[in-house]
Amino acid sequence: MSVKPPFTDLEIKTQDSGFYENNSLPIALVSKGIMVLLVVWALAFPANANGMLGKINGALLQYFNQFYIVIVGFFAFFLLVLAILPATGSKLMGTEGEKPEFSTFSWFSMMFGAGLGVGLMVFATAEPLGLWGSNPLVIAGEVAPNTEEALTGAYRWTFAHYGFHAWSIYVVTGLCLAYYAYTRDMPLTIRSALTPIFGSALNGFLGHVFDVLGVVATILGVSVTIGFGVSQFVDGLYAITGMEWMVSTDEVPVPTKTGLIAALLAIMFLSILSAVSGVGRGVKYLSNLNLVLSLILLATFVVFGSFAFAMTTYGSALVDYILNFASLSFNAYGPQSADAFASALPEAARPLADQLYAGATNPWGSFAGFTGGLEGAAAELDEATLAAVYEAGNAGRQFAWQSGWTTFYWAWWIAFSPFVGLFLARISKGRTVREFIIGCVLAPALVCFAWMTILGGTAIDLELSGVAEGAITGASQTNQLFATLGQMIDGGLLQGMTVMCVVLIMTFLVTSADSGILVMNTIMSGGSQETSIRHRIVWGIILTLVIGTLILAAGENNPLDALKNAMIIGALPFTMVMGLMCVSLIKALWMDNKREKYGVSEQPAE
Numbered sequence: 291m292s293v294k295p296p297f298t299d300l301e302i303k304t305q306d307s308g309f310y311e312n313n314s315l316p317i318a319l320v321s322k323g324i325m326v327l328l329v330v331w332a333l334a335f336p337a338n339a340n341g342m343l344g345k346i347n348g349a350l351l352q353y354f355n356q357f358y359i360v361i362v363g364f365f366a367f368f369l370l371v372l373a374i375l376p377a378t379g380s381k382l383m384g385t386e387g388e389k390p391e392f393s394t395f396s397w398f399s400m401m402f403g404a405g406l407g408v409g410l411m412v413f414a415t416a417e418p419l420g421l422w423g424s425n426p427l428v429i430a431g432e433v434a435p436n437t438e439e440a441l442t443g444a445y446r447w448t449f450a451h452y453g454f455h456a457w458s459i460y461v462v463t464g465l466c467l468a469y470y471a472y473t474r475d476m477p478l479t480i481r482s483a484l485t486p487i488f489g490s491a492l493n494g495f496l497g498h499v500f501d502v503l504g505v506v507a508t509i510l511g512v513s514v515t516i517g518f519g520v521s522q523f524v525d526g527l528y529a530i531t532g533m534e535w536m537v538s539t540d541e542v543p544v545p546t547k548t549g550l551i552a553a554l555l556a557i558m559f560l561s562i563l564s565a566v567s568g569v570g571r572g573v574k575y576l577s578n579l580n581l582v583l584s585l586i587l588l589a590t591f592v593v594f595g596s597f598a599f600a601m602t603t604y605g606s607a608l609v610d611y612i613l614n615f616a617s618l619s620f621n622a623y624g625p626q627s628a629d630a631f632a633s634a635l636p637e638a639a640r641p642l643a644d645q646l647y648a649g650a651t652n653p654w655g656s657f658a659g660f661t662g663g664l665e666g667a668a669a670e671l672d673e674a675t676l677a678a679v680y681e682a683g684n685a686g687r688q689f690a691w692q693s694g695w696t697t698f699y700w701a702w703w704i705a706f707s708p709f710v711g712l713f714l715a716r717i718s719k720g721r722t723v724r725e726f727i728i729g730c731v732l733a734p735a736l737v738c739f740a741w742m743t744i745l746g747g748t749a750i751d752l753e754l755s756g757v758a759e760g761a762i763t764g765a766s767q768t769n770q771l772f773a774t775l776g777q778m779i780d781g782g783l784l785q786g787m788t789v790m791c792v793v794l795i796m797t798f799l800v801t802s803a804d805s806g807i808l809v810m811n812t813i814m815s816g817g818s819q820e821t822s823i824r825h826r827i828v829w830g831i832i833l834t835l836v837i838g839t840l841i842l843a844a845g846e847n848n849p850l851d852a853l854k855n856a857m858i859i860g861a862l863p864f865t866m867v868m869g870l871m872c873v874s875l876i877k878a879l880w881m882d883n884k885r886e887k888y889g890v891s892e893q894p895a896e
Contacts, residue, residue, distance in 0.1 A: 292888050292889040292890060293881060293885045295885075295890050296474060296485070296486065296881065296885075297485050297486070297489045297490065298474045298476055298485070299490070300476055300477060300485060300492060300493065300497075301493045302314055302477060302493075302817065303816075304816050312818060312821075313814050313815050313816075313822070313825065314498070314501070314814060314815070314816050317498055317501045317502055317505065317813065318814050318825075320502050321505040321506060321509075321810075321814070324502075325506075325509060325835075325836055326832075328856065329835045329836060329839045332839035332840050332842070332843040332852070333839050333842075336842060336843035336844075337843075337845060339843045340844055340845060340851065340855075343852055343856050343859065344851070344852075344855050346855070347855040347859055350858070350862060351697060351858070354862060355622065355623065355625075355689065355697050356623070357865070359619075359620070359621070359692065359697065359700065360619075360620055361865060362455055362458070362459060362619070363455070363616075363618075363619025363620045364619075364869075365455075365458045365459055365462045365868070366454055366455050366615075366619055368458075368462065369461055369462065369465070369727050369731060372465075372723060372724075372879075373724045373727040373728060377879075377883050378879050379722065379727075380723070381473070381722060381723045381879070381882075382473075382720070382721075383468045383469060383471075383473060383718065383720070383721055383723065384472045384473070384719050384720045385472075388719070388720040389720050390719065390720040390721055391717065391719050392717055395578075395581075397717055397729070398729070398733065399578050399580065399581035401710075401713075401714055401717070401729075409452070409515065410584075410738065410741050411519065411522060411791070411794065411795050411798055412518045412522050412767070412768055412771075413452070413518075414741055414742055414745035414746055415745055415746050415749040415762070415770040415774050416767045416768070416770045416771075417448050417452070417742065417746065418444050418445065418742055418743075418746030418750060419749055419750065419753075419763055419770060420767070421444040421445075421447050421448055422436055422440050422441065422750055423435045423440075424653070424654060425440070425443035425444055425446070426443065426447070426688055426691060426692075427440070427442070428440055428443060429653050429656075429684075429687045429691055430684055430687075430688070431657055431680065431684075435656065436753070436763070441607075442607075442610060444750070445607035445610070445743070446607065446610050446611055446614055446618070447695075447696070448607075448742050449608070449739055450696070451695075451696065452735070452739075452742060453611065453735040453738060453739060454615070454731055454732070455618070455619070455700075457730060457731040457734055458731055459700070459703040459704055459706075459868075460703065460706070460707050460711050460714060460730065461714070461726070461727055461730045462707070462711070462872060463483075463707040463708060463710070463712070463715075463868060464707075464713075464714035464715045464718070464726070465711075465723065465726055465875070466483035466711075466872075466874065466875050467479075467480070467482065467483055467711060467712055467715040468714070468715035468718050468719070469875065469878065470482040470485065470878070471715060471719075473882075476817070477816050477817025478715060478716060478812060478817040479504075479712075479813050479817040480501050480504040480708065480712075480813060480867070481496075481500045481501055482817065483871045483874055483875070484500060484867075484870055484871060485874070486874045486875075486881070487870060487873065487874045487877065501813050503863050503867055504708040504712075504813055504864060504867070505708070505810055506860050506864075507704070507707075507708050507863075507864040508705070508706075508709040508810055509832070509833060509836060509860075510705050510853075510856055510857040510860040510861070511702060511703075511706035511709060511857060511861070512706065512802060512803065512806035513833065513836050513837045513840070513857065514702055514705070514850070514853050514854055515706065515802050516557070516799055516837055517837055517840075517850045517853045518768065518850065519557075519799040519802070520553045520554050520799065520837075521544075521545050521550060521849070521850070522795055523553050523557065523792065523795045523796060523799065524537065524545035524549040525545060525766070525768050525772055526772060526791055526792035527549075527553070528543075528545075528549075529772050529788050530785070530789060530792060535549065536548075536549035536552075537549060542764065542766050543769070544766045544768075545849075547841060547842060547849060550841055550849055551838055551841065554834060554837055554838055555834065555838075557796065557803065558803060558830060558831075558833065558834040560796070561800045561803030561807065561830060562804070562807070562826065562827055562830035562831075564801075564803075564804040566823050566826055579797055580794065580797050580798055583790060583793065583794040583797070584794065586790065587745075587787070587790065587794065588740075588741065588744060588745075590787055591745050591748055591778070592744060594778050594779050595744065595745070595747075595748035595751075595778055596747055596751035597744065599747050599748070600744040600748060600751075604739060604740060604743040604744075604747075607739070607743065608739060622692070623685065623688045623689035623693075625686070625689050626683070626685045626686030626689060628643065628644070630685075631646075631647050631650065631683055631686060632647075634682035635678070635679055636675050636679070638671065638675050639675055639679050642667055642671075645664075645665075645667075645668045646668055646679050647683070647686075649663055649664065649683075650680050650682065650683025650687075651683040651686030651690060653688070653690040653691035654691075657680050660676075660680055661673075661676055664676075697858075698854065698858065701857060701858040701862070701865075702857060702858075702861070704861045704864060704865050704868065705857050705858075705860055705861035705864065707864070707868065708809065708813070708864065709805065709806045709809045709810075712809045712812060713805050713808075713809055714726075714730055716812070745774070748774060749773075749774040752774065752777050752778070757777060758774075758777045761773055761776070761777060762774050762777060772791070775787055775791070803830070804830075806833065807826050807829050807833065808821065808826065811825050811826055840852040840853045840856060
């Protein structure tokens with residue numbers, strides 16, 4: 291019995307003339323309208339914008355933290371099944387016999403640079419160091435922070451945040467888009483991935499909604515990435531030039547808002563120039579340069595850093611990550627109420643529950659900090675009772691830590707996934723589903739693990755051995771890479787490596803920004819891979835304004851706080867869209883296999 295053909299008659303109306311020629315007017319105007327409103331709000335009422343974004347983000351995490359954790363775990367296992375099954379893994383994303391558009395080297399370098407380039411520069415040292423001091427094992431009291439015993443937890447969650455889970459998020463979006471674009475000749479845009487569920491309904495309002503959610507998530511995800519990268523770029527420039535207006539004079543120097551805005555303008559100007567050149571030239575050449583410079587930096591750490599320590603850590607951490615993969619995927623925490631905390635307290639402490647709750651559920655402290663901050667009757671409780679009180683707050687600490695750290699990463703990668711996923715789809719024509727999954731999940735994740743253990747492991751070893759004496763852990767998050775270099779090498783080599791790192795950060799930033807601009811314009815133009823130069827320029831300016839105004843809106847707080855809060859809020863709707871995309875792809879693959887087996891009927895498409 292033959293099967294109906296799939297629905298492929300997707301119509302995205304674009305303008306025939308005028309400023310928005312070849313663009314979908316509803317998608318362009320609504321997306322720009324949302325971003326302009328955010329910019330105006332942040333400029334006119336910065337304190338209100340920063341405070342409100344923080345409150346909304348906090349409220350959403352109370353209800354959706356578990357959802358974020360579980361669905362990302364589902365994404366990873368979903369792709370694993372697709373790659374293993376012969377019927378799905380062998381499917382070619384293209385016409386029969388079609389060869390890949392880009393060489394394997396260029397393909398890998400482009401996915402690596404766009405996916406985690408800036409993140410790896412900022413967090414290669416900052417992530418392992420931060421998790422060495424605070425991870426779920428530390429806050430549960432199982433190990434002491436910043437000790438050799440804390441290394442296991444540090445790298446378990448480092449690998450989780452930058453490993454198979456992270457790349458699975460990107461690949462879910464990329465695979466869904468590429469499959470329909472190259473097997474059904476459909477537009478390379480978000481709504482195409484949902485046609486097996488919604489069909490012709492996507493030709494109107496519903497399709498516009500999905501595409502707008504993709505554009506908004508992309509802008510906010512790229513904004514956070516550029517925000518972190520620009521901060522590190524300023525740290526590097528200060529290390530080279532010593533220009534004091536770039537950083538504060540606090541005990542721990544951090545980039546000033548003036549320095550951040552000046553660097554942002556320079557980076558975005560270069561990004562717009564690169565975006566205008568198109569993916570075949572600007573992004574490709576910059577990506578290849580990124581990979582070469584990255585290998586030079588890695589080689590420097592191999593020669594002068596703690597390579598033996600790093601490789602030992604790599605092996606043990608990879609085994610530990612795989613053994614704990616299921617729990618890392620699905621072990622999700624909800625908030626612990628004051629009543630639940632009080633009911634878990636020993637009898638002697640229950641009358642003091644209100645005084646004990648905040649300290650016992652604080653994920654960023656320690657047992658010593660908890661007991662040291664107590665006053666009055668609470669401070670007079672015996673040590674055994676206080677230990678029981680701290681244990682009673684463990685569920686609250688685990689939730690607060692997970693929602694503030696792991697869920698932040700999942701939201702960041704999800705917000706980044708329309709950009710990276712569409713970009714991966716755009717450069718992966720002619721590859722099989724299995725090749726796409728392995729190439730875009732396993733290979734870059736293993737490279738990220740090496741990067742994190744060689745750079746981050748060197749930083750930790752310098753601190754463990756007492757060589758650094760707190761100089762690395764005491765540096766700001768975005769300056770820890772330069773602090774590690776300063777403890778590892780000196781003289782002209784240090785100066786040369788610092789300059790190279792600044793160039794590498796700059797090229798990573800430009801690659802991320804111009805790729806994001808190209809992707810936003812692809813969605814806006816209904817999936818066209820040839821987009822207008824003027825719209826690339828306009829979206830580059832909008833992206834600059836979004837980042838700049840939210841940095842200013844943060845006030846005296848961390849300049850990136852408002853950006854991060856806006857990103858987590860914007861990522862939630864697209865997380866739900868990604869869940870629907872998985873369901874849609876399952877249906878498409880199932881029906882396509884039936885069509886191959888039973889043939890295609892001449893009935894109307896379903």
